[in-house]
Structure formats: C-alpha cells, structure tokens
Amino acid sequence: MHAFRSHTCADLTAENVGQTIRLSGWVHRVRDHGGILFIDLRDHYGMTQVLCDPDSAAFAQMEKVRAEYCIRIDGEVKARAPELVNPKLPTGEIEVFVRELEVLGAADELPLMVFGEQEYPEETRLKYRFLDLRREAMQDNMKLRADVVMSMRKRMWDKGFREYQTPIITASSPEGARDFLVPSRLHPGKFYALPQAPQQFKQLMMVAGFDKYFQIAPCFRDEDPRADRSPTDFYQLDMEMSFVTQQDVFDTIQPVLQGVFEEFGGGRKVDTDWQQISFADSALWYGTDKPDLRNPIKMQVVSEHFRDSGFAIFAKLLEQEGTEIRAIPAPKGGSRKFCDRMNKFAQEQGLPGMGYIFWRDQGEGMEAAGPLAKNIGPERTEAIRQQLGLGVGDAAFFLGGKPKAFEGVAGRARTVIGEELGLTDHNRFAFAWIVDFPMYEADDESGAIDFSHNPFSMPQGGMAALEGDPLEARGYQYDLACNGYELLSGAIRNHKPEIMFKAFELAGYGEDEVRKRFGGMVNAFKYGAPPHGGCAAGIDRIVMLLADTANIREVIMFPMNQRAEDLMMNAPSEPTNEQLRELRLRVLPPES
Numbered sequence: 001m002h003a004f005r006s007h008t009c010a011d012l013t014a015e016n017v018g019q020t021i022r023l024s025g026w027v028h029r030v031r032d033h034g035g036i037l038f039i040d041l042r043d044h045y046g047m048t049q050v051l052c053d054p055d056s057a058a059f060a061q062m063e064k065v066r067a068e069y070c071i072r073i074d075g076e077v078k079a080r081a082p083e084l085v086n087p088k089l090p091t092g093e094i095e096v097f098v099r100e101l102e103v104l105g106a107a108d109e110l111p112l113m114v115f116g117e118q119e120y121p122e123e124t125r126l127k128y129r130f131l132d133l134r135r136e137a138m139q140d141n142m143k144l145r146a147d148v149v150m151s152m153r154k155r156m157w158d159k160g161f162r163e164y165q166t167p168i169i170t171a172s173s174p175e176g177a178r179d180f181l182v183p184s185r186l187h188p189g190k191f192y193a194l195p196q197a198p199q200q201f202k203q204l205m206m207v208a209g210f211d212k213y214f215q216i217a218p219c220f221r222d223e224d225p226r227a228d229r230s231p232t233d234f235y236q237l238d239m240e241m242s243f244v245t246q247q248d249v250f251d252t253i254q255p256v257l258q259g260v261f262e263e264f265g266g267g268r269k270v271d272t273d274w275q276q277i278s279f280a281d282s283a284l285w286y287g288t289d290k291p292d293l294r295n296p297i298k299m300q301v302v303s304e305h306f307r308d309s310g311f312a313i314f315a316k317l318l319e320q321e322g323t324e325i326r327a328i329p330a331p332k333g334g335s336r337k338f339c340d341r342m343n344k345f346a347q348e349q350g351l352p353g354m355g356y357i358f359w360r361d362q363g364e365g366m367e368a369a370g371p372l373a374k375n376i377g378p379e380r381t382e383a384i385r386q387q388l389g390l391g392v393g394d395a396a397f398f399l400g401g402k403p404k405a406f407e408g409v410a411g412r413a414r415t416v417i418g419e420e421l422g423l424t425d426h427n428r429f430a431f432a433w434i435v436d437f438p439m440y441e442a443d444d445e446s447g448a449i450d451f452s453h454n455p456f457s458m459p460q461g462g463m464a465a466l467e468g469d470p471l472e473a474r475g476y477q478y479d480l481a482c483n484g485y486e487l488l489s490g491a492i493r494n495h496k497p498e499i500m501f502k503a504f505e506l507a508g509y510g511e512d513e514v515r516k517r518f519g520g521m522v523n524a525f526k527y528g529a530p531p532h533g534g535c536a537a538g539i540d541r542i543v544m545l546l547a548d549t550a551n552i553r554e555v556i557m558f559p560m561n562q563r564a565e566d567l568m569m570n571a572p573s574e575p576t577n578e579q580l581r582e583l584r585l586r587v588l589p590p591e592s
Helices: 060-062 122-127 135-160 199-207 246-264 277-288 313-316 338-350 371-388 405-421 464-465 498-507 511-517 519-524 540-545 577-583
Strands: 020-033 036-042 047-052 070-079 093-105 180-183 191-193 211-221 231-240 275-278 323-329 353-362 366-369 395-401 431-435 441-442 450-451 477-482 485-492 532-538
Touching: 020 047, 036 060, 060 093, 060 511, 122 540, 135 211, 135 231, 135 246, 135 540, 135 577, 199 211, 199 231, 199 519, 199 532, 211 532, 231 246, 231 540, 246 431, 246 477, 246 485, 246 532, 246 540, 275 277, 277 405, 277 431, 313 395, 323 371, 323 405, 338 353, 338 395, 338 405, 353 371, 366 371, 371 395, 477 532, 485 540, 498 511, 511 519, 532 540
Parallel strands: 047 093, 275 431
Antiparallel strands: 020 036, 020 070, 036 047, 070 093, 180 191, 211 231, 231 532, 323 395, 353 366, 353 395, 431 477, 441 450, 477 485, 485 532
C-alpha cells in the first residue's frame, strides 16, 4: 500500500465496503458521540467520515488530535445505516473504522477556524493565508481560477494562436501607472522595470511576423489598491494579431470570453449581443465608461425643458457655456420617501442635492409632484415625462452643471436606483464594447494636452486626425465592460513612425524623447511593420465575477493587503547594508 494513501477523501463509495484502505488529510472537525470519536477527514478532493471506538488500538491517539492536524489513517470501509447516509457528500454512504493513526503534522491553536463560515479581519486572513486557503470557498475559488485559465488557453490555441513568453525584466515605460523599478548590479545607477504589460514586446512580435500571439501574462503596476484591483501584480489574457481591424479583434475575442462565462457562470445568463457604445454615449447614458447593462436605466439630456424655466437654479446654470441638465429615470420610484432618500444620497456624495419629479394617481388623473414640478409647470413636466417614457408610480431625478463635474455621481445614483428598485438583473452577465475613446484630454488647470488612454493607439483617420483640434481626435481604442467592471482594454496600434511622432508631439513629447523611451519600437517600425492590434483581459477580475465576489483578493492565491504589504512573507522588507553596497544605493530616511 502507498505510504500515505490508497484513495483520496472523495473516492470511497458503497463499492469499497469491506476494503482496508489508507487516507491522509486534515482533521476538519472532531465529534465525541458517547465515547465513539468521529473525525471529518478532509483533503483537496473532498471529505470522508472516519470513526474510532475504545476497542481500537488507535483510540488513544485519536483522542489527542484536534482541528487541522494532518494525519494518516488505516481502516476498514463500512456502510452507514440507511438513516445515517449523508446525500450531500460523495462519500456519504460509507464511513471508515480506524485501525491505525499516524500524526503527520500537528497543529497549534488556530488563529482562524477552517471549519464553518466565520468572518475574520482581512489582516488575519492574509497573515495566515495558508490556513484561509484551506476553507472550502477559497479552495473552490482557486480551482475555478485554474480551470478558467486552462479554458482560456485551450480556446486561444483552438483559434490558431500560440503562447509566447515575454521578458519580466525590461525597460521602464509609461503605461499609465507607476513602474516597479529593479536596480542593476552590473550597471550602477541604472534600473530595470517590471513590465506593466507586454505591450511593446507583443507589438515587436507582430513586426517579426508571428501573426497571432497570446500569453497568460503577469503584469506589475505600483498602483493604489481598490476592491477590484491588486496594488502590485495581476494576470491578463494578452493577445495581438496582425492585419486586423478593430472588428476583427472583437470577433476573435468574444467567443473566447463568452465561452468562458458560459462554461463557468453557474447557469447565469450570458449575453451574446455585445453592443458597441461610444465613450461619449456611455458617459451620457450611464455616467461611466464601464456601464452595468443589467440595469436598464439610461440617462438623458433634458436641458431644453429647464431653459428659461421657473426653476432658477437650473435656468441660470444653462446660461453658462458647457452646462446641461440630465435626467435619471426611476421606474417604480414614485414616492416622496424614495425621492427624499435619493436626494440625501446626492448630498452624501458632495452635491447640494438632486432635484426630482414623481408621478402619482390622484383619482382624477395623473399628477406630477415634487419641488421641480411646481416650479416649471405642468406643460414642461409633461414633456419631460413623455421624453423619458414614464408614467404613474415612476420618478425622475435631475443633475445639472458641467457634465464632468456630476457624471460620476449621476452614474453612482443610477446604480443605487437600479438596486433599490429591483431593476438590476443579478442573474446575468451583460457585456458592452466601449469604443471611440478620445486620444487626448486637457488638464483642467493648466490646459496641457496629454494622452487619455493608450499612447500606442492608431488615431481614427491617421495623420489627418492629428492636424486639427487634438481634443476632437478619436483613437481605435476599446474597452469591454461587464456588469460595471472593465474586463478588457485594447487598441489597433499606431505602426507608422511619422504618425507616432506626431501623436506624441501633441502630448508634449519631442522626437528625441520618443526615440529614447521607445527606441526598440521606433526602430522596428522602419522595417515593414504590419497593421496590428490586440487586447488584454484581466483574469483576476473575470474570475472575481464568475466567483460572484466583489473583492479581487478572494480569487488571488497570495494577495497583498490594502497597503501593498504581504503580511505572510513580511514584504516589502528592508535590504541589508551588503545588498545596498553591492547595488551602490543609499536609502533616504522617510519624510517626517
């Protein structure tokens, strides 16, 4: 017999009754039923109930074990009495009578329990991550992640892609976040960087003629953490293709991701019609460039109904250039209590409030109620109702000013309204391509022009698009949104040196600076670069959605905490003086 096990803790069934077997695993819990000891023995595959009475030679040892001891047992498989069968377990028809027990690894008193669903502070869970990962939900999440990655790989190979690896130590590159720098011992005073993405390397592969590339790629960014973003590293399904248009990329990646969500979505509906929404329309309709389309609410501009109206606040706002009034329809939200609650929400978000109108049945017909309705009169109120397609029992909320100042709050209000009124369909994955991103944005204070998205994107219209107002230029850039999260970002690349130099010039980078920063790509593009494009999908975030959790750390094996610390391995740590001398570095004390 094998030294540790003849079967796993998920293998045994009624067919094994009478056999002598060997199991190894962890003590999930111990129960004493009138002098008979029961242990739920757990391994990666499942659970088996083992028992021992005082007649067994193993009884004295079994009395000493406690939760999370790692043990090996030898015993005889017995059938459970019909009334004791546990239909929830694959091994629920049997139990194992223990003849021999060996403690493979004793366990101290536990800082967190593996059995049950108790909640523990995140700091405790991350410090003792090896224990936290023993919990059933965490085991399921990590298996799901591995299965998703395997499925992605298979689907990409089936589409004619090959997986190629790109360097982990490279040059610093402005990708929109801070680099993690790595000092060079052989070149004192110089630094490598961990790649924020394989962006330049995959483009160089296209120049080299590889045509189709993908990689399950580790990426490193020194970012502020969020619930849906790791502060240090993450993995993405990275791909690039030559001789393609934007639509070709969409048509290639949709079946891959759609298939993954259908395979692992747990029966939830997966939308197959992935509509394309411009960045401008997404901001207008949803207040964000990563809309949750499970919520049917679509905001609209209603400025004309308030221009020169009796509601002085909005009327005066509209006299200023660049201002508008937007409405958030709220089907079934037509009560003063709900409207007051949403007004309070706006105040909590830092706004003076949020105007509203709601429509009710007064017996003699429909009536519009609320402060706005009184100020603008029945004719304008009725025009608003008709534009928004609302009726009795519905409401509408209004925000005004320069859109950039209130769009975010409007988007969050739309989300809250959808949730509170039960409009959002949680049993669904809804996707949308966000397209036509502006190439540039202006700093609010200085007016300086900089890239708003990916600097390597081809402008729509090529060089001609860069000859006019830079803020009017649109790029072949795209994101994929799902249920309120950005899952993917990509672009058709700028493969022409002269257009690249012009694009960077508008953002304040001279030709010498571009050659210095991106010399490899600039040089390669002089030698017959093909048109190419691609994208990268965030694996952590995809698994987070499939696992139905809002915290990305629930689907990462060993994540950092909110301060980018690894409490288990004590990282980051201080270097030794010898290491600093070897790298010719000196560490400045922290600012007081």
